[in-house]
Amino acid sequence: MLSSSLLSVRIPLLVLLLAALPLSAFSERPNILWIDIDDQSPWYNVYGDKTVSTPNLDALANEGVVFESVYVANPICGPSRSAMITGVYPIRVGTHDMRAGRVPEYQIHLPEEITTVPEIIRKSGYETYNAHKDDYNFAYDRRDLYSFGNPPHPYSPGSRDEEAGKSDGKKGGGKEVSKKQLLEMGFTAEKAADMLAKLDKDKGKSTVNYKGLRGTGSWRDVKEGPFFGQMSIPGGKSVDTINEQLRSFGLEPVDPADVRVPAQYPDIPQVRQHVADHYNSVQRTDHNIGKLVQQFKDEGLWGNTVFILYSDHGSDLPRSKGYVYKEGLHVPFIIAAPGMDIIEPGRRSDLVNLMDIAATTLGLAGIATPEFMDAKDIFAKDYHREYIYSSSDRWGNVIDRTRSVMG
Numbered sequence: 001m002l003s004s005s006l007l008s009v010r011i012p013l014l015v016l017l018l019a020a021l022p023l024s025a026f027s028e029r030p031n032i033l034w035i036d037i038d039d040q041s042p043w044y045n046v047y048g049d050k051t052v053s054t055p056n057l058d059a060l061a062n063e064g065v066v067f068e069s070v071y072v073a074n075p076i077c078g079p080s081r082s083a084m085i086t087g088v089y090p091i092r093v094g095t096h097d098m099r100a101g102r103v104p105e106y107q108i109h110l111p112e113e114i115t116t117v118p119e120i121i122r123k124s125g126y127e128t129y130n131a132h133k134d135d136y137n138f139a140y141d142r143r144d145l146y147s148f149g150n151p152p153h154p155y156s157p158g159s160r161d162e163e164a165g166k167s168d169g170k171k172g173g174g175k176e177v178s179k180k181q182l183l184e185m186g187f188t189a190e191k192a193a194d195m196l197a198k199l200d201k202d203k204g205k206s207t208v209n210y211k212g213l214r215g216t217g218s219w220r221d222v223k224e225g226p227f228f229g230q231m232s233i234p235g236g237k238s239v240d241t242i243n244e245q246l247r248s249f250g251l252e253p254v255d256p257a258d259v260r261v262p263a264q265y266p267d268i269p270q271v272r273q274h275v276a277d278h279y280n281s282v283q284r285t286d287h288n289i290g291k292l293v294q295q296f297k298d299e300g301l302w303g304n305t306v307f308i309l310y311s312d313h314g315s316d317l318p319r320s321k322g323y324v325y326k327e328g329l330h331v332p333f334i335i336a337a338p339g340m341d342i343i344e345p346g347r348r349s350d351l352v353n354l355m356d357i358a359a360t361t362l363g364l365a366g367i368a369t370p371e372f373m374d375a376k377d378i379f380a381k382d383y384h385r386e387y388i389y390s391s392s393d394r395w396g397n398v399i400d401r402t403r404s405v406m407g
Helices: 004-020 055-062 077-086 117-123 179-185 189-201 243-248 269-298 354-364
Strands: 031-037 064-067 127-131 227-233 305-310 333-336 346-348 388-395 398-406
Touching: 031 269, 031 354, 055 064, 055 269, 055 305, 055 333, 077 117, 077 354, 117 127, 117 227, 117 354, 227 269, 243 269, 305 354, 333 354
Parallel strands: 031 227, 031 305, 064 346, 127 227
Antiparallel strands: 064 333, 305 333, 388 398
16 A cells, blocks of 8 residues: 555656646547648649749648648549548449439449448547538438538539438439529539638628538537538639639739640640639639638637648649549648647658548547558558559540559
8 A cells, every 4th residue: 555655746746747748648639621622733832833822821731741642543523532531442332433323223322331431430429511522423311421511402413302411322303403503502612712702802791611601511510529521612623714803812813924834735825824724723722721721710720620631633624634644643632730749740752542531531530440441541650552543434425444553
């Protein structure tokens, strides 16, 4: 039995030892936010491209890790997101043909043993939501994946249950929705960008809620426990008409005469304009990242949220989106955990498959990588990829069964 004098020595010593441990050893699990930027190549300052200024992306990158050699499993949005949300190659589960599940006889169901990241992380105690970025290319019930924010959502593949947002992987059962109605309802990236422009004109009177458009999910709905959220910031889609929007942000559109035309393209006015448009998309993305970061700081979430920023595939230039060339596969990928010591800031040049976002997200939440996943935790000590395998199959009216190996 310990004497009272020995106890009096050991208790203060224990207190000192506890105080010396890093805060993260006792803090709650972090919030985790996926920031999806559609159709954008890594034309950022942090990737060595100085054509346009990206101060907000630079600042976010300085808080975390910039991954220099990240390639997608598929250069089309639906199959690429299928890989990210399951951690499984699309060709393994039949999600490789873009939006084939919209046709009833080709409805795609995942094998029973495969579960999505939101389902796994939700069962561990996280609250989950998706602010307008799913399109996973298979049939699913949003109520299984997300804790809240499941209204009818006509812009995602498959119809949605009128009451609870159920996707049956096909079109039937819902209302026909026109493009005009979609814009009015605010379900597109272009509409989100318009909202941001209007908010900039009304400085100080309103703050955009980046966690959801039209009730599709918000961190403000989280009742208890950490959250895993998914959101979209406008990227490289439909950027040929955003010059006035950029000016409303106080930014100057890129002059096509000032861009460097990649060697694989002819140096003609149309190509120069297309390249300039993509740089303009990068400027818009940087502006919106700045607004997002400021919101998190203002609302006290900056120091306990892991930000995972990526693009689903490369730009929409020729030989890029849809093609298994480097331009279509190479994407920006930044993971930042400001105020936390769970990752060490810096740069990594080793090969990474964007699909690894699945296992990495689970790892950040303290969850082991499931056996069914092809994804790997990029922060694991034994992480290594000798090669990156990618595929492209049917998208739109194009059928191009191609495979590539990066190494």
